Amino acid sequence: MGAMNSILTFFGFGSSEAVKPETASSNKPKSMAPRPRRSGEMSEIMTLDPQSYADAKEVAASFRMNIPVIVNIAAMSEPDAKRMLDFMIGLKEGLEGHLRRVTPKVYLLSPSHVAVTDNEASEADVSQEML
Template structure:
């Protein structure tokens, strides 16, 4: 039982129920710091564009996970409709494969897309985004055409 709940029970402000309640002690101290869904946002490996972009709906997150346990943060960002760039260069190959499998299932389930940008770097885009590839073979003179 959390310390506040114990003190309240000792003072008689709440019913103690003889220790039989549905309150899990493992999560008691977790809620005292930050809200459970918001604690990973302070992770320095996760960066989201400025708040002004949030107001206009133009945010992209970059995530550099250390292990598979960081996949939850990727999923939560993507589920909120934010495109995510996942940089797996710092991970072990076995964990990187698990994260790619997770990301592929995530994008399939939410009708998004996953695209390899570079070696071990992937872009996850929600369904309402379109990725435009700059193809040099498309017609036109092009900016760098020197002829």
């Protein structure tokens, strides 16, 4: 390890003083926010039953972390349900994902790296039906 430190110091990347392992680890900033997942790391699907439009934050938070979200808007009032659907369409467009209707009141919002096969309608047709 001494030779490596000498080489790094020579090129201006290291210091001539030895760094203790406990000192180096204590200086690392700890991130409290969850990191977005990479495309190959999908291991879960979030299911949400929002009661009002205020629950849209949960949908967005999961989707931004590249987690597919199943949203059941059946318990929402009609105006809130339409607003939530508009919000999900905005998320889909803004983050380049996919939005599929599973049933008349259940939608699947998935990131672009998640492949969803549907034998019935294409995504473009479904987006037009939702409006």
